[in-house]
Amino acid sequence: MRSTGHGLPGHLVDFVGALRRHGVSVGPGETVDAARVLAVLDMVHREHVREGLAAALLRRSGQREVFDTLFELYFPAALGAGVSEVDVPRVEDAEDGPVDVDALRDVLADLLRAGDNAALAELARAAVDALGSSGAAGTGVRGASAQPGWSAYQALRVLSPETLLAQILADLREGADDDSEFADEVRRREIRDRIAAFRKMVTDEVRRRSAEVRGRDQVARSAVPTQTEQVEFLSAHAEQLTRLRRTVHPLARRLASRLAVRRRHAKRGELDMRRTLRRSMSTGGVPMRPAYRARRPGRPELVVLCDVSGSVAGFSHFTLLLVQALREQFSKVRVFAFVERADEVTHLFDPGAELSGVMQRVLREADVVAFDGHSDYGGSFGSFAEHWGDAIGPKSSLLVLGDARTNYRDPNLTVLKRLVGQARHAHWLNPEPRRQWGSGDSAALRYADVLPMHECRTAAQLADVVEALLPV
Template sequence: MDTAVRVAHDHGLPGHLVDFVAALRRHGVSVGPGETVDAARVLGALDLMYREHLREGLAAALLRRSGQRQAFDTLFELYFPAALGAGTGEVEVPRVDDSEDGPVDVDALRDVLADLLRDGDTDALAELARAVVDALGNSGARGQGIRGAGGQPSWSAYQALRMLSPETLLARILDELRAGGDVGGAFADEVLRREIRDRIAAFRKMITDEVRRRTAETRGREQVARTAVPKQAEQVEFLSAHAEQLAALRRTVHPLARRLASRLAVRRRHARRGTLDMRRTLRRSMSTGGVPMRPAFRTRRPGRPELVVLCDVSGSVAGFSHFTLLLVQALREQFSKVRVFAFVERADEVTHLFEPGAELSGVMARVLREAELVAFDGHSDYGSSLGGFAEHWGEAITSKTSLLILGDARTNYRDPNLTVLRRLVGAARHAHWLNPEPRRQWGSGDSAALRYADVVPMHECRTAAQLAAVVEALLPV
């Protein structure tokens, strides 16, 4: 198949590669000139008729970090599609009256799909997906054309899958395999059931990818990519992330901590010399006629500060607090001592749950279960929590302590207790507030973020990338 060559005829294959690299950059995949040159060499070395070889070769040349493959694959499907238009293939869609433009025989089409799912013929399933989208995802079962803006065809994966209902074929396929003697025993039956489910899921993805490809041909790749390309884990907003995205975020904690630690090592290496010592410099210049040929610097005595973390663990903020606490735990070697306090309506110390070697899976559930955080209705009370923390653990804040507060500063219209916060910030060496809400929402509704920001520096940390930048800037040198 020479599709990769034909889609690039306007600007040539090098220009098409540059457009592909630019799309990767727009979606957060860092690709430099060196990687682009390597990708061009891949295009010159591989036979473009073998599309999967091209995919893997470009991925090896362009990707440098984990978590980027999903965005790469989505853009690869748009910029190096498997076909153009309806494509060509050996799988035909059965019609009711055997005419080329007649209504689709959905029952016969389901029979064809069941046979391919049973046999596991991936190439034939891909061809069938293209044919199904062309027949059902656009024209419907009765040949009624669906038109979008400007009279262009509008493709629908939902419509095609709803009419075909591939999930309902599972029992039928298993019955056919049992009748043929291909299943023996409960374990083998369950293995086969899962395999068929995976094939059905793969076919559904083929339909979705095909609809995306056809839509990109009519509306443009850039427009489709804006909504189709998934965000990388570090770009997902904490407050809108679902469970699967939060799990992916947690898997990035240790790689992120290693990167931050390596950057900190570079900063420390560059900052070994202290500030200029004017007295010693002038004294040295006496031997050179007053010209400071050999500047003298003060000896730096870097120390690792203590860290106290005070975090809101209520509601959706818990995902942000969990990720940040895991990051702090991974970076605890940068501090001489770390103490962790959680709060909802009241504060309680949970340092023992984040000690080195502690089991961190399900740690937030343990925090909510074991710590005494709720007094009345379970809604966040920043004022009461700050007051309780100052009363029971105020001695934890000293001139050697860095105070880190995590939360959205939404007080449920209760007293924010700014007086206590000022006292804590005044006693600490450094104090910072990390807020997972967008800056434009600070001060709206029950948010006391702007009032708190007058007392303590507040940083927007909606994503892991923003959080990493803030933490890197705050780490001790």
């Protein structure tokens, strides 16, 4: 869906299309609601418009960052350099002279101390225009270029707002009534939050100015962050993994509600032909009242074997936290970690256990490394079968987590086949893209011949797989 005109309604359609292209599901009903919001609100009050559109268009957690980034592109705070009441101090008070960086930092410190967000936003626009344009030197001298461009890194490097923290805190302590350590820590965190907000203002301003030159669509492709549930486990950095872990419980609640709906729709068991034929005797052989077998829903036992080596540890950690949040769906859950050999770590994931830093505890306390610390799937399957083989029975579901990269060691398919044969169900969750299965030292395709293997690169994929595997 794309509109090339038609005023504000067409602009809203373009904005909705951009949200859809970046994974935010927006239907016709939400679009109509957003149009009604714009008809009621005054466009001069930009933050009111932002919150109104967010309330109308967003239906799930984790979408706000994408929404805010696109909102800044489609409903910018200004055009071009904009109009700012904050004057950039220059050396020798010349309008076209070099920027007086020290004086500008003093202005920034005053605004951070006061917490004036409106003035900070104006300063961000002025700083980008004066310090972040193409050709601006480290001293703050603005240069010219054939095609204008802007750099948030350049402007923030010159201003270095983080280095103002100690100065601002010292000033605040002088006039404070409470000089306790607690009050000092509160002030420290508040100033850090203001500095982070200013850095975001500068980044947003650079993105807006770049979009005017290069076009919104091109900037959106590279600047809009990936939704948390679409971040790939193997390429996620620490901050993304932290955000992913915060989505565990909302995701578990959503899966549990879906499971409840499935159970309501599956109250009856399979058709009981014998009882149905007996009932039909009273209606001349016509089965007017079908009889169904009584369902005996049982909560199976779950046995999890997870690779905790290298980058796979992030995927394993998230999946184990999800399993822990859904453990009421199972009668019993046992967790085994492995690198070169397996060891049980169920106690680290028991209800009430402290889950912060749990993967570090697994690597520190579990006996999973024998020689060089590289994954040995075959050796791990062998040690698990030797010491805990009886953990898998006819009521057990086996779940293997890992990328199946064996470092060219024996994959030990024989033992895995025996373990899968003992289990009621068995599945393998692999965080690598399917196209990479079987490449290099990957034994994924060989393992996929033994048990079903599912691609789980993102939290969204993992949720779909887990939902399909949950017992009804």
